[in-house]
Amino acid sequence: RFRQANRTFPKSPEILSAKTQGQKVVGWVCTYVPEELLHAAGALPVRISGYARETDLQDGTAYFYVNNCSFARSCLQLGLRGEYEYLDGFVAGSTCDAARRLFDLWCNYVPVPFSHVMTVPRKYSERANDLYFTQVLELKKGLEEHLGVGITAQALMNSIALYNESRSLLRALNDLRKLDEPPIDGSQTMEVLNASSRMPKEAFNDCLRGLIRDLDRSKPKGKGKARIMIAGSALNNADFIQSIERIGGLVVTDELCTGTRYWADPVAVGNHQEPLKAIARRYLNNFPCARMYPSEERFQRMLHLIREFRVDGVISQTIRYCSPYSNDLPLLSDVLNQNGIPMLSLDVEYGTSGSGQILTRVQAFLEMLEARRE
Amino acid sequence: MTTTAKTPDRIDAILRACRLMLRMNRARPDARKSEVLYYEMLIDYCTQLATARQQGRFVAAHTVFFPCEVLYAMDIVPMHTETTSWMTALFLGQYADLLAAGAEQGLSSEICSPHRGLAGALSIGALPRPDAVLWSNMVCDNTAKCGELLMKITGSPGFFLDRPFQRSDEEMKYFVEELRDMVAFLEAQSGLKMDWGKLSETVRHMDEQIELFREINRLREAVPSPFHPQGFLELVTVDYLFPGRPKATEYLQTLRDELATAVAEHRGAVPKERYRLMTLFMPPMYLIGFLEKLSREYGAVSATEPFFCNWGEGRLDPAKPLESVAQKSYMLPESHMFGPMSEKAIGEIVESARRYEVDGAIYYADVGCRHTCATIKLFKDALSEIDVPVLTVDCDVVDPTVTSEGEVREKLERFFELLDDRR
Ligand code: SF4
Ligand code: SF4
Numbered sequence: 001r002f003r004q005a006n007r008t009f010p011k012s013p014e015i016l017s018a019k020t021q022g023q024k025v026v027g028w029v030c031t032y033v034p035e036e037l038l039h040a041a042g043a044l045p046v047r048i049s050g051y052a053r054e055t056d057l058q059d060g061t062a063y064f065y066v067n068n069c070s071f072a073r074s075c076l077q078l079g080l081r082g083e084y085e086y087l088d089g090f091v092a093g094s095t096c097d098a099a100r101r102l103f104d105l106w107c108n109y110v111p112v113p114f115s116h117v118m119t120v121p122r123k124y125s126e127r128a129n130d131l132y133f134t135q136v137l138e139l140k141k142g143l144e145e146h147l148g149v150g151i152t153a154q155a156l157m158n159s160i161a162l163y164n165e166s167r168s169l170l171r172a173l174n175d176l177r178k179l180d181e182p183p184i185d186g187s188q189t190m191e192v193l194n195a196s197s198r199m200p201k202e203a204f205n206d207c208l209r210g211l212i213r214d215l216d217r218s219k220p221k222g223k224g225k226a227r228i229m230i231a232g233s234a235l236n237n238a239d240f241i242q243s244i245e246r247i248g249g250l251v252v253t254d255e256l257c258t259g260t261r262y263w264a265d266p267v268a269v270g271n272h273q274e275p276l277k278a279i280a281r282r283y284l285n286n287f288p289c290a291r292m293y294p295s296e297e298r299f300q301r302m303l304h305l306i307r308e309f310r311v312d313g314v315i316s317q318t319i320r321y322c323s324p325y326s327n328d329l330p331l332l333s334d335v336l337n338q339n340g341i342p343m344l345s346l347d348v349e350y351g352t353s354g355s356g357q358i359l360t361r362v363q364a365f366l367e368m369l370e371a372r373r374e
Numbered sequence: 375m376t377t378t379a380k381t382p383d384r385i386d387a388i389l390r391a392c393r394l395m396l397r398m399n400r401a402r403p404d405a406r407k408s409e410v411l412y413y414e415m416l417i418d419y420c421t422q423l424a425t426a427r428q429q430g431r432f433v434a435a436h437t438v439f440f441p442c443e444v445l446y447a448m449d450i451v452p453m454h455t456e457t458t459s460w461m462t463a464l465f466l467g468q469y470a471d472l473l474a475a476g477a478e479q480g481l482s483s484e485i486c487s488p489h490r491g492l493a494g495a496l497s498i499g500a501l502p503r504p505d506a507v508l509w510s511n512m513v514c515d516n517t518a519k520c521g522e523l524l525m526k527i528t529g530s531p532g533f534f535l536d537r538p539f540q541r542s543d544e545e546m547k548y549f550v551e552e553l554r555d556m557v558a559f560l561e562a563q564s565g566l567k568m569d570w571g572k573l574s575e576t577v578r579h580m581d582e583q584i585e586l587f588r589e590i591n592r593l594r595e596a597v598p599s600p601f602h603p604q605g606f607l608e609l610v611t612v613d614y615l616f617p618g619r620p621k622a623t624e625y626l627q628t629l630r631d632e633l634a635t636a637v638a639e640h641r642g643a644v645p646k647e648r649y650r651l652m653t654l655f656m657p658p659m660y661l662i663g664f665l666e667k668l669s670r671e672y673g674a675v676s677a678t679e680p681f682f683c684n685w686g687e688g689r690l691d692p693a694k695p696l697e698s699v700a701q702k703s704y705m706l707p708e709s710h711m712f713g714p715m716s717e718k719a720i721g722e723i724v725e726s727a728r729r730y731e732v733d734g735a736i737y738y739a740d741v742g743c744r745h746t747c748a749t750i751k752l753f754k755d756a757l758s759e760i761d762v763p764v765l766t767v768d769c770d771v772v773d774p775t776v777t778s779e780g781e782v783r784e785k786l787e788r789f790f791e792l793l794d795d796r797r
Contacts, residue, residue, distance in 0.1 A: 065739065065748055065751075068744045068748050098748075101744075101745055104715040119538045119539040121548070122518060127551055128548075130544075134542070134544040293522070321744055323519060324519055
């Protein structure tokens with residue numbers, strides 16, 4: 001079911017059927033847009049992504065110019081070609097240059113009835129929490145006006161519960177990858193993660209519960225030559241991970257906005273706390289993107305994952321022209337170095353499945369890690 | 375990743391180049407008085423920087439659009455990082471070694487050359503080591519992300535100024551508090567105190583200067599254009615380096631008077647004006663002299679540069695200095711690039727094209743500058759609706775290996791032919 005949701009995306013039967021039944025569909029870009037709020041407004045939140053395969057980005061490039069990350073160009077191209085024509089809304093944040101310009105271009109060339117861009121602070125502070133909260137309130141107001149609904153505290157609480165459950169299930173799934181010989185590999189996990197923001201959450205949670213039950217009874221996948229973390233820019237193509245696993249890398253964890261960063265932290269509603277405040281706090285302080293300052297927060301969380309999942313080496317994949325991640329690379333490389341964790345840094349295009357040259361470098365890296373292990 | 379001062383810093387060389395320009399200007403009978411003032415200001419700026427260490431003064435390196443008026447009010451010596459590295463390209467024609475040094479720091483070639491060069495310059499000691507690094511998210515991700523590496527390279531403490539993307543009351547309040555924190559950081563690091571009276575005075579000057587910028591803009595609507603073809607670079611630099619400085623006011627008043635006289639006498643800046651152009655974004659620094667020559671040869675003037683010259687509405691209030699500094703950041707012509715590219719923002723470009731009666735627009739597409747290039751299609755489409763063609767010139771603002779003089783000449787000549795055909 002996960003694979004089917006991904007294969008047919010963006011026009012997957014589940015989204016189209018929700019639409020036929022009169023549900024509004026709202027697209028969102030980047031993990032700083034609070035999905036619970038869209039859900040509590042009665043909409044089906046769908047994460048905007050691009051082609052999960054290598055493809056010519058002629059249209060995306062013509063509108064975006066060639067020097068913007070291929071993730072954003074790929075998303076726009078799908079939009080321009082009518083693949084997201086069902087959208088009733090489009091919500092983005094000021095997360096990075098590519099994301100904000102994707103918003104500008106989308107509003108101009110792929111018109112949707114409702115569009116909204118949020119200011120997302122780049123710091124962690126009470127002041128930043130307060131500012132981001134006002135942005136969440138603005139989004140709430142916009143959704144209520146445009147969708148003609150009232151978003152109640154109860155509806156928010158229900159959405160929080162549903163999304164937190166999804167996060168716990170994803171954590172349980174990922175915990176299985178801590179085993180010496182996990183029952184699920186990295187590429188299969190990627191399929192699950194891709195589906196997580198493309199299916200109605202209720203249906204996704206049911207399927208994931210079933211999958212975890214089945215995995216408890218299934219055969220382990222082997223140890224591989226080395227335990228790998230994938231880090232860097234947006235990644236949706238499970239084939240990329242599969243190509244690493246085919247040559248002996250065991251991908252056990254990641255630091256991706258399409259992976260761990262999506263589900264890492266739950267929304268914690270304290271006693272008497274407004275649910276919307278809790279949502280705002282979670283989204284700004286979640287496992288951070290490279291856009292945030294200071295970078296140390298992200299690096300520390302990466303080191304924590306590295307220890308938890310007993311990672312032997314990190315493969316960092318930076319989409320060309322992804323400034324947030326490429327600017328952090330020299331700093332990350334120092335941090336990993338100081339902690340004795342080897343890193344392979346790859347320049348890629350979004351959607352790549354791992355070409356010959358990339359694989360040769362991965363192969364050499366895996367061999368080096370294997371030798372270190374011995 | 376440590377600082378290894380392999381080269382003496384280039385401020386002295388820039389200083390020599392500026393002095394030479396000043397001498398040449400003074401020797402020219404037709405030199406503008408404003409131009410002389412401009413070079414005098416540049417010389418003062420570089421001299422301060424060159425002698426700061428000796429005089430025990432505190433130097434703060436800061437990124438583009440960072441409100442350096444605050445530094446002036448604290449008697450801190452500012453070092454505008456992008457401009458000082460541009461000047462190296464513009465006056466000294468040297469940039470390759472800075473880019474190579476940037477690459478050595480681990481910066482990939484997709485990061486824009488100003489930032490690679492800047493990290494490189496600080497790592498090899500081509501720019502003086504600052505006592506503090508200040509950076510913000512004003513303009514782009516590369517600016518927002520550069521600071522931590524610069525802190526590491528220089529071993530200096532740093533402050534990141536988080537400027538909100540849009541301009542609601544809450545965002546303004548947030549920004550004012552960010553500025554307050556920055557002042558506290560600088561006071562703690564430098565041992566100097568903010569002189570609030572001086573900041574008010576600086577704000578008063580800035581307000582006057584913004585009015586002068588607006589007046590100059592209005593005078594530039596005249597046909598033929600009274601302003602020399604690439605003159606806007608002076609205007610940009612004046613606000614980048616000297617906001618609120620009394621001499622900047624003098625420069626702007628002088629320039630305003632010169633333009634007013636030229637307009638009254640119906641005197642154009644080039645011998646025979648044939649093409650009125652809109653310049654979108656920064657032309658390559660190392661081609662400025664060549665572009666100036668080409669403009670005279672073809673009678674092509676840059677009549678307007680909306681992203682560098684169109685100030686937003688509003689006045690500054692010296693009684694509320696920090697709020698005014700925050701407000702100014704939303705009034706800057708370039709601030710149209712920081713926020714959403716709304717219908718209104720695009721409409722203003724179209725309106726400028728009409729007001730300045732432009733024949734065509736030139737879009738300098740800097741290969742490393744992502745967010746500006748992502749607007750090319752938006753502007754092309756909007757301007758084509760009023761029948762203004764746009765030429766895109768692929769280039770790099772400081773790296774001469776990306777495009778040559780010959781290529782740019784050929785492109786511009788073809789564009790001029792197209793403009794002729796349309797007449
Ligand atoms: S973070 Fe990088 S990959 Fe993601 S949208 Fe921004 S530039 Fe593109
Ligand atoms: S050239 Fe572009 S990307 Fe580089 S600092 Fe300037 S605005 Fe930012």
